[in-house]
Amino acid sequence: MEIVTEQRGAVTVISIVGSVDGMTAAALVGSFRAQVTGGNVLIVGDFAGVEYTSSAGLRALLETVKETRQQGGDLRLAGVQPEVLRVLELSGFTHILKLFPDIESAVASFPA
Amino acid sequence: MNVGGSGEKGAPRVAVVLGSGSVKCAAALGLLKVLRREGIGIDMIVGCSGGSIYAALIALGHDVDSAEAMTRRLWTKELTSRRNHKSLFSVFLPRLFGFDESFGMVDDALILQRLRATFGGRTLEEARIPLYLTATDFHTGEQVVFESGPIVDAIRASIAIPYIFRPWPVNGRMLVDGFMSDPMPVGVAIRQGANIIVTMGFESPYQHKINSPLRFAFQLSSITSNNLLKSNYAFYNLAHHAEILPILPEFKDRIHLFDTDKIPYVIEEGERAAERQVPYLRRLLAGA
Numbered sequence A: 001m002e003i004v005t006e007q008r009g010a011v012t013v014i015s016i017v018g019s020v021d022g023m024t025a026a027a028l029v030g031s032f033r034a035q036v037t038g039g040n041v042l043i044v045g046d047f048a049g050v051e052y053t054s055s056a057g058l059r060a061l062l063e064t065v066k067e068t069r070q071q072g073g074d075l076r077l078a079g080v081q082p083e084v085l086r087v088l089e090l091s092g093f094t095h096i097l098k099l100f101p102d103i104e105s106a107v108a109s110f111p112a
Numbered sequence B: 001m002n003v004g005g006s007g008e009k010g011a012p013r014v015a016v017v018l019g020s021g022s023v024k025c026a027a028a029l030g031l032l033k034v035l036r037r038e039g040i041g042i043d044m045i046v047g048c049s050g051g052s053i054y055a056a057l058i059a060l061g062h063d064v065d066s067a068e069a070m071t072r073r074l075w076t077k078e079l080t081s082r083r084n085h086k087s088l089f090s091v092f093l094p095r096l097f098g099f100d101e102s103f104g105m106v107d108d109a110l111i112l113q114r115l116r117a118t119f120g121g122r123t124l125e126e127a128r129i130p131l132y133l134t135a136t137d138f139h140t141g142e143q144v145v146f147e148s149g150p151i152v153d154a155i156r157a158s159i160a161i162p163y164i165f166r167p168w169p170v171n172g173r174m175l176v177d178g179f180m181s182d183p184m185p186v187g188v189a190i191r192q193g194a195n196i197i198v199t200m201g202f203e204s205p206y207q208h209k210i211n212s213p214l215r216f217a218f219q220l221s222s223i224t225s226n227n228l229l230k231s232n233y234a235f236y237n238l239a240h241h242a243e244i245l246p247i248l249p250e251f252k253d254r255i256h257l258f259d260t261d262k263i264p265y266v267i268e269e270g271e272r273a274a275e276r277q278v279p280y281l282r283r284l285l286a287g288a
Helices: A025-037 A055-070 A082-090 A103-108 B022-037 B050-059 B064-074 B085-092 B109-119 B151-158 B186-191 B213-239 B260-287
Strands: A002-008 A011-020 A042-053 A074-078 A098-100 B014-018 B044-048 B131-137 B143-146 B168-170 B173-176 B196-200 B243-246
Touching: A002 A025, A011 A025, A011 A055, A011 A103, A025 A042, A025 A055, A042 A055, A042 A082, A042 A103, A042 B260, A055 A074, A055 B213, A055 B243, A074 A103, A082 B213, A082 B243, A098 A103, B014 B022, B014 B050, B014 B186, B022 B050, B022 B064, B022 B196, B022 B260, B044 B050, B044 B186, B050 B064, B050 B131, B050 B151, B064 B109, B064 B260, B109 B151, B131 B151, B131 B186, B143 B151, B143 B186, B151 B168, B151 B173, B186 B196, B186 B213, B196 B260, B213 B243, B243 B260
Parallel strands: A011 A042, A042 A074, A074 A098, B014 B044, B014 B196, B044 B131, B196 B243
Antiparallel strands: A002 A011, B131 B143, B131 B173, B168 B173
16 A cells, blocks of 8 residues: 655645555554644544445544544545445445545545 | 364454345355465354355355356245235235235245255254354344254345345244345354355346336345445454455346356356465464
8 A cells, every 4th residue: 555645735636546445444544643633633534435435434534534634634535436335325425524526626525 | 283173272363254145145155265275274154145045055064166056046036926815915915815024025935945954954053164154134134144953044034135135034033135234244244253255246226217116115225235244344344353354246247036047157257366465465364
C-alpha cells in the first residue's frame, strides 16, 4: 500500500493505493493519526486507488472518523471503487461516512 | 507457511461462513474450487438457510461436481408446488382450522423427502470439517446453532422460509429460517475461534411488483433481514480482531428462488469473486 499526503488549503488529502486490510491498516491509521495529532482534522481519504478493504480496513476508517469528529473535523472519502463500495454498503458504513465522486468535490464539501 | 486447516499449532483457523441466498448460495462451490486449487484448508464451516445445504455438502467432503448435481436434484420448483391447504384455510378461518405456529403455505413432504435422499441419516458429527448450521427459535428469536444431530433436521430448520415452510420442531423448540436471527452468521465462527473468516452471503431480493399478500410479506421480510445483515456484519467487523473477508459475487442477471439452471453461472461468479481475494488470503496465511 502507498500513501501520499497533500495539503489543499485547510483540507488534508490522503491518497491511498493498494488494499486497506489487516496487513496495511496499521500504516494507514498511523498516517491518519499523524495528521489528526498535528491539528489537521479535515481529511479526505482518496480511495480511487484502493482495490479492496477488509474488516481491519473498516476498523481503521471508523477509528479515524471518530478521532476527527471528536475534534470538530471529519474524514470523507473520494472516488470509492465499486468493490470497496460494496463492502462499505454491506457494513452500513455508507450511512456514517460522507462519500464523494472525486477529490475536488470532497475538498469542496468542507466549509471554506 | 502455515496453511489454514492444517491443524498445526499456531496456524490460523480458517472459517467459511455461508449465509442465506437460496440458489445464489451455489456460489459457495466456486469458492470451494478456489480454496482447493490454492491448497487452502478449512477448519470449520458455518451455514445458514440456503447456505446450510452447501455448508453440509462441503463439510461432508463432496466435490464441486457432486455437490452441484445433488443440489440440482434437491432444489427444484416442485418443492413449492403442493400447497398446505389446512394452513391456507386456517388463515381465513383460524378457529375452525386451528391456526397455530406450524403455519406454512407449502406442503413440506417433498423437501423432507429430498433432504433425506440427499443426506440420509448422517449427522453433523460425521462431517469431515467441523460443521455448524443455524436456525432461529420461533418463540424467542434467538439464534440456534446445530453442532450435532441429524443434518436433515438442522437443514430443514435452517431453511424454514417464513410463510412458505412450516417451522420445524427440534428438541422441543420450534425453529424457523436461520436468516431471521442472522443472515450471515459470522458470529458463530468468531465464537469458535476462527482467525480468518471467509464469508459469503446475499441480500434478500426485493419484489418487483407487489401483487399478492405473499409478495407483500416477502417484501417486509427482505427489508428487515437486509438491514439485519448489514447491522450484524458491521458489528462483527468492528467488534472483533478476526479478519473477515467478504466474497461478493456479482450477478448481472436476477437469480430467482428456483433458478437451478443458473447454478453453473452462479458457481462461476462465486469462483471469480473468490479469486479476487486469493492474494490477500495468501498474504494473511503467510503472515500469521
